[in-house]
Structure formats: structure tokens, C-alpha cells
Amino acid sequence: MQLPTLPFHFSRAPKMKIMVAVKRVVDYAVKIRVKPDKTGVDMSNVKMSMNPFCEIALEEALRIRESGLASEVVAVSIGPHQCVDTLRTGLAMGADRAIHVETTSQLYPLSIAKLLQKLVELEKPGLLILGKQAIDDDCNQTGQMVAGLLKWPQGTFASKVVLDKEKQVAVVDREVDGGLETLCLDLPVVITTDLRLNQPRYATLPNIMKAKSKVIKKMTPEELNVEIKSDIEIVQVTEPPKRKAGVIVSSVDELVHKLKNEAHVI
Template sequence: MKIMVAVKRVVDYAVKIRIKPDKSGVETQNVNMSMNPFCEIALEEALKIKESGLAKEVVAVTMGPSNCVDTLRTGLAMGADRGIHVEAARDLVPLSVAKVLKKLVEVENPGLLILGKQAIDDDCNQTGQMIAALLGWPQGTFASKVVLDKEKQVATVDREVDGGLETLCLDLPAVITTDLRLNQPRYATLPNIMKAKSKPIKRYTPEELNVEIKSGLEVVQVTEPPKRKAGVILSSVDELIDKLKNEAHVI
């Protein structure tokens, strides 16, 4: 079985986000970029499945400008066998990503497609559900545990819901999106980083895949959240109740 994993290049989670002066978006120039943390978890899970003997190949896929190849090389250094880069001049909205992934699935014919549940830059949490709908595949979102049965060709997925844990049984091929508790991604070792430089990366354009890249969304303005007001220390419960009632108006 072949597993395809989508990975995204985002501003590193440890970087303090700055808004552009014109409020058109987030500043990315001269900012440390890295693989989306949820994508790292998705790739780690694919590698664990391969190491258990249930898959023969892991293919990492990314989309965006040429510098996205750095993120792809990180995935190859973690252990992916090869990469696919779909070159796009700008960031793609979730529906465009889902359409590109659908075409790549038709080319690669994987038995399992794994994605992070969301990217930390836009927090859309839409791509996995959209690609499952486009392919007509079963989906297991927010996976905290994944167990494959190669003989029965099914995947059992535990996912966290408001009421606790929900267990799904998915016929393969399927789409799975990963949550934080699924695993702990590995670090790329120096030997694997060196090996990643020679691993193949196939390049496509959206036009070659016959996908029209467009967006029905327009970013009007990006602003920072309002600064939190300083707290106050109250001397009694009566004073607390008075402020909740007359100032906060919550009771």
C-alpha cells in the first residue's frame, strides 16, 4: 500500500506573529518557516505504518512557491520515500488544495491519504473534509489513534469528540486527519538529512493537473486581537458579584 501525506510550509509556531503595515496579511519576509505541526504528526503516522510493514511507500506532497521545497526536504529527511511539489505562485485556499490533491490521488493511486487536521496559519480545518468529499472516500478526522487491518482493508480511527472518544471503522482507501495526541514526530537525523538531498521530487503545475486555481474569498483586513486589559484584585465575594453584575453584565 502507498500512503500520501500532505505537508504545508507555515510560519514557525515559536515565531511572534507580526501584521504587515498595510494590514493585508501576516509578515513572512525574513521570518523562520517550518512544516505545519499537524502535518508533522500526519507524516510521522505514515512512517510508523510503513515501519510496521503495512505500507511500502510514503509520498509527501506540498503546494506553493519554490521555497516550499525546503519543507518537502524536511519530510524526506524524516523518512518519506519521495516528494511531489505542485508549484503555485501564491497560497492556495482549501478547496484549491483539495482539487489538486484529488488529481494527485488519481495519478498516484494511494491506499491512504493522511493530512494534519488544520494548518496553524489559517486554522481552516477544511481540506481533509473537502478532499474526502471530492474523492467519495470515507474520512476519519481529528484522529488520536489509527489502527490498520491490511487483510480486511479497513482502518480503525479513534477521534476525540465533546462526549469523549468516538471510534470509526473506515474502508480503505480513506482520508484521515491527525490531531495532536496521535503521536510525537521524530527529529530528522543528520544522515537522513544528507540522504534527503538525493531523494526524488516530482514537480507539477496546476495547469498540468488540469486544476484551475481561483478563490472566491477576499481578505479585507488582518488585524491583531485587542490587547487584554489588566486584571484587578478584589477584596470580597460581594465586590466580585457587583462587578460581574454592573460592569461585566454577565449576571
């Protein structure tokens, strides 16, 4: 007597989603001009681009997805309408879709962190990746703040990221003053990327064309129930002092004398 065979269904755990925050900043190659009244940086007719550390964060997310450990990469940007251009760049690099929280208000790290917290609660990613800092304000605060608000573990200044989906952990090598520190962090986790993590890819022309049809969801701080308010007062913005010309010395003894009696460094 032959027993009837029963169908077996093998289910796999769903792959996680990765959210990447990207910021629109003055291009790194542009010479910054301070406003005459010293209230800020002159942004008129200045080339803008994606923050270089955000490019590294997005590249890492794309590599994780390409390795099969993630199913979707969502790029997020917060700011004025022009942030759409930055998101299109992210989509052309390979992000699956994008979210733009549009606001013309002056934004500071805590406000950004609160908005990202709400987006994480809506999207439920398993990994949030940010650049360690933006090259315009160099705050280096948003990643740490959003990790605190979410009560997630954090791996900052990451120079290497390895995910173990079976153990549900991320192993992060981070750069510290004394060298490298390795952390094993339970997922979900917030990671901020350092310069040596990877080399971001260039967007190819076919991907640039494809990016035009990818979805950019529009939202506002009001829809996310986040009040934008300033917790920082900018007193004055000035250019750094010009570096003084060097001095040629005729001997080691003269060098030591100048370092000791003029520069006072020894």
C-alpha cells in the same frame, strides 16, 4: 512411483502507499506581524517551517510503514519554490519520496483539495493523511473537501489510528466536544490528525544527508488540469486585541458581584 513435485508460489497482497500533505507555514515560535495596510501577514525575513499538524500526519504515516502495513510514504506540498525545503524536512524524517506542485498563486482550501484529488488519482494511495488544520489560516477545510471530491470516507481530528489490512478498514478515534468518537472506515480513507495522535520525531543528521539524494518530483497545476482561482476574499487582517490586566478582589462576594454586574457572565 514418485510423482514430480510442482513449485508453489505464495503471493501476498501488495502493501499500500500512503500520501501525506505537508504545508510550509510561518514557524509557530515567530511573533506574527500584520502588514501596515492590513492586507495580510508580513512574510519578509520570517522563519518558515513545516506546519506542526502536518508533522504529526507524516509521523503517523511513517509509523504505519514501520509496522509493515505500508510500503511507501509520499510527501506532497503545494506552493512556491521554497516548499522544497519543507519537503526535504519530510524526506529527512523518513518519507520515501516527495512531490512538489509549484505555483506562486494564492491558494485556498478548495484549490488545494482539487490538486490533491488529481495527485491521488495519479498515485493511487490507500491512505491520505493531512494535518487537521494549518496554523497560518486555521481553515480546517482541506481534508474534508478532498474526501468529498474523492468520495472517500473521512476520519477527522484523529487521536488514534489502527489499520486492519485483512478487513481493509481503519479504526479512528476522533476528538469531539463530548469526548471520543470511534469510527470504522473502509479503505481507502482520508484522515486528518489532531495534536494528541503522536509526538513527531526529529530528523537525524545522517537522514538529513540522505534526504538530499531522494527524489522530489516537480509538477504544476496546469499539468494536473486544475485551475487556481480564489473563492475567498480577505477583507482585512488585524491583530487580536491585547488582553486587559486582571483585577484582584478582596472577597468571594466581590468576585461574584463583578462577574454578575460588570462581566455579565453569571
